[in-house]
Amino acid sequence: MTEATARPAPARPSAADAEKDASMIKQKQMMVTHFDRLADAPETGRKVCSTFVPGNLNELVMCFDLLNNLPEVNAIQSGLRRKSGAYVLEAEKQGHSDDVCTYVKSDIGMMAKGNIGPNGRKLPDPNVLLLSYTGCFTFLKWFELLREQYKCPTIMMHTPYQGDGKITPNMVQYMVRQLKETVIPKLEEVSGVKFDIDRLREYLRKSAAAEDDLVAVLQSAKHKPSPIDAYFGGIYYIGPIFGAFRGTDDAIEYYRFLRAEVEERIRKGEGPVTPEGPMQDQRYRLVVEGPPNYTSFRQFWKMRSLPMRVDMLCNYIEEYEADGLLINSIKSCNSFSAGQLLIMREVERRTGKPAAFVETDLVDPRYFSPANVKNRLESYFQMVEQKRSGARRKEAVA
């Protein structure tokens, strides 16, 4: 859920002078520490496990004293620093098609250009690839490419698809068997560290504590004015728990700090701090599906735009008293974008609220057209206004 401001947009400040919450500065420092730990690995002797964000197994990875390296996080960071465009082109030069997920091409291009991480230092080669497979076929293909490049042990942990949204005893047994027979023994072999289940329990407890505070932060968008921009702010808020910091004291501390910051804004009746200053004047409340284009993250935010299933979206529209639904469809993400037009029509039918559809990409700047997106959003907000005046006329007649 996000709220949009009605103020005329001020001149666009540079990234350096963008306003930031204290929590954003704190997270930035956490990311610096993460990338420095990775870059220092050849000196410190720490072993590195490359793994993915969905189905993130950081609590397990940490049980073996391994550092996690998350290729999608690297791609997002490259996107935010406007480096992904050149990486995508480099991967295409190597023959990767136009339609391949741009996270993959950003990662492959980054490797080809020396694997220099977002901190400007070389990222270490992984000692093991841990593929926690949760549904996107691209992940399989991506790790096949990394396996060819690094020739290191590769472990796959397959999470079964919950067709009707239920976890059955068979599914649990299947997951436990993979962990006991393959994943844990292989991680012990690579790391030389014996698995300790109490250590895992402690890391999981820490993740749960951090998540409690994150949920409170996200649900704060029910307040009017909302103290958070749950779309653009939310992208930052989920970073530590979805990325390198699951199960850590750093995550607990960060989310406690963030929650206190947000609760203070609620107490004062304040809106979120956006890159262009505090947002007080909130004219529209939108449920947005689909991640933003990271290469134009701020510009995308500025245009008042912009991640499931129809039920969830309808519930969000109702719970958060939203004016409608906005879908940002990701051109190169076939897994996530499929069916979004149907989702949009169904949400419109069930809620009676207007929906709009824009198409951009994750980290490929070629697929972000500010003029097209702006036009689409302007006509969408006109539709919202028309719906509102229609509703007001009905109320007056009644």
Ligand code: SF4
């Ligand atoms: S295709 Fe979509 S879901 Fe799959 S890795 Fe790329 S961005 Fe993620």
